[in-house]
Amino acid sequence: MSDITLKPSISSDRTVIPVILCGGSGTRLWPLSRAGFPKQFLVLSGGDSKQSLFQQAIARIHTLADSRATLGPTLIVTNEEHRFLALDQLRELGELNTTLLLEPSGRNTAPALTLAALQAQEFGGDPILVVTPADQTIQNGAAFTAALSQAVSIASEGAIAILGITPNAPETGYGYIKAKEQTSQAAGSFVVERFVEKPSAEIARQYLEEGNYFWNGGMFVLKASVWLSALKEFRPDILxxxxxxxxxxxxxxxGDAVFVRPNQDAFNAIPSxxxxxxxxxxxxxxxxAIKMVELNAGWNDLGAWDAVWQVGKQDSNGNVTSGDTLLTNSKNSLVHASGRLVSAVGIExxxxxxTADAVLVADRKNSQDVKNIVTQLEAQKREEKNLHxxxxxPWGWYDSVDEGERFKVKRIQVKPGASLSLQMHHHRAEHWIVVKGVAEITNGDKVLTLMENQSTYIPQGQTHRLANPGTEPLEIIEVQSGSYLGEDDIVRFEDSYGRN
Known part of the structure; x- marks a missing residue:
């Protein structure tokens, strides 16, 4: 998929607004997916794509710009914690008119879509919302665009259009749509008769044999006013x-994006x-009226590691590998190496x-049960559940490379022009060594400029700040020492990212 260089404006009630629902934690894809870096921001779909699932979702909808649709601003519904992850990945796509609707807590998808509909109406007119989760993959982009264009046409007439996935197996993990084809209209258009909960294996096989059941992938198209009217009818309390x-x-x-924050207390009171x-x-x-458009485009929601194996590029032995790996006498396995050499002998x-701090080994047929490991991590209050x-x-990243009693060593990178908050620690002192770039350091009442191989010492309780005034990334090694080294020992006085 090519970079996006699209910045249209609202022009009529036929305008299409992409709505990307970017919530969820992807617990079944631990240890790569964590609460602080969930699966939608990962590159997982195999093939040659270097885009995350989130980026692919946006790019797919924007293929509508090649048809007769007029695209309005893109709406991203995500949570406060992930706003800068989303913003960084949006910038990688190129120029894009984007508004991020930031949920203070997870209240499921109905309130999320309602925020998007309210924002869309503020843009003007009665735009058509094209709604998709951020964590799915599509192998046939042309088929997806064709189905989506048909759904937009249906929605323009006031109906709700849902994309029904052509099933290729008796899956028990998906909800199903029972639909009847409209022979008098365009091929692939159906009337929805009912929705069915996740079935047993036997019933799923019956659905596959009957041929008029489709997977519900959570993608649908409708006018903003239609959603708000239907919600008023069925769930006025949520509205x-x-x-x-x-x-x-x-x-x-x-910068190039807008953050919108609903009132936190009121939002937390919304039924989930x-x-x-x-x-x-x-x-x-x-x-x-609700109609369905059939989607036969190699869809997968990548709900577990077995699904990642299915969509990955398999070698002659059915293995899917990523990173530095060596396999011998092994079949039908997925091996992902994030940083170290991973070798496997005689596995199937x-x-x-x-990853740097965790290793998962699982039977493919039990990959759904990885969520049970995450549950144990949460019960033990282990940080591996939340963070890598x-x-x-928002200013860059840090990597905790070593720690022991009363010390911790971090490698820190700061983006060009970015800075950390002006801050202070009660329980630790810090030594900073510049290994790449130029650092501007506030240390108490002094402001220092340090080059490569130069260092400074930040005493416990001293107000300080690290900034990168240059045009290249700044990297430092930070050595912390003290009685308590937790991330919550920080008092912020000034912050460019609203974290005071």
Whole structure:
């Protein structure tokens, strides 16, 4: 997929607004997916794509610009914690008119879409919302664009259009759509008869044999007014609570994007419900017409490591590998190396995933149960559930390379022109050594400029700041020493990223 260089404006009620639902934690893809860096921001789909699932979702919808659709601003619904991850990856796509709707807490997809519909109406007119999760993959882009264009045409007439995935196996992990083809209209257009919960294996096989059941992939197209009207009909409590939080929102810009924050207290009071349960599954037989467009495009929601193996590029032995790996006498396995050499001998149907601080080994058929490991990590309050050893920050990243009693060593990179907050620590002192670039350091009442191989010492309790005034990344080695080295020992006085 090519870079996006599109910045249209609202022109009519036929305008299409991409809505990317960018929540979720992807616990079944641990240890690569963590709460602080979930699967939608990972490059997972195999092949030659170097884009994350989030970036691919945006690029797919923007292929509509090649048809007769007029694209409006892109709406990203994500949470406060992930806003800078999303913003960094949006910038990699090129110039894009984007608004990020930041949820203070997870309330499922119905409130998320309601925020998007309210924002879309503020843009003007009654735009068509093209809604997709951020964590799926599509192998046939042309087929996806064709199906999406048909769905937009249906939605322009006031109906709800849902994309129904052509099933290729009796899957028990998906909800199903029962639909009847409209022979008098364009091929691939169906009337939705009902929605079915995740079935047993026997019933799933029956659905596959009958041929009129499709997977519900959570992608649909509808006018903003239609969503709000349907929500008012079926779940007025969600609409009223979300409207209350929206009415007291705040808005600020971060360079090339806009952040919108609904009122936190009001948002936390919204009932948590999915789009499907709140509205979509209640539409068949109601006043709200719902139709389905068949999607046969190599769809996968990458819900577990076995799915990543399925969409990956397999060698002659059925193995999918990533990173520095060596395999011999091994079959039908996935081996992912993040930083070290991972070798395997005589394995079959296994998942092996290596990161800097954790290694997962699982039978492929049990890959759904990886979530149980995450549950244990949470119960033990282990940091491996939430963060990688290398942690992204809005100013760059840090990597905790070593630690022991009363000390911790970090490698820190700061983006050109970026700076950390003006801050202080109660329980630790820090030594900073510049290994690449130029550092501007505030150390108490002094401001220093340090070059490569120069260093400074930050005493415990001293106010300080690290900044990169240059045009190249700055890298330093930080050695912390003290009685407590937790990330929560920080007092911020000034911060460019709203974290005071």
């Amino acid at each position: 009223a609570a979300t409207q209350k939080s929206w009415d007291d929102k705040s808005r600020d810009a971060s 419900e999915s789009v499907d349960y709140a509205v979509i599954e209640k539409c068949p037989g109601s006043a709200f 149907n296994l998942i092996i995933v290596e 050893r290398k942690v992204s920050r």
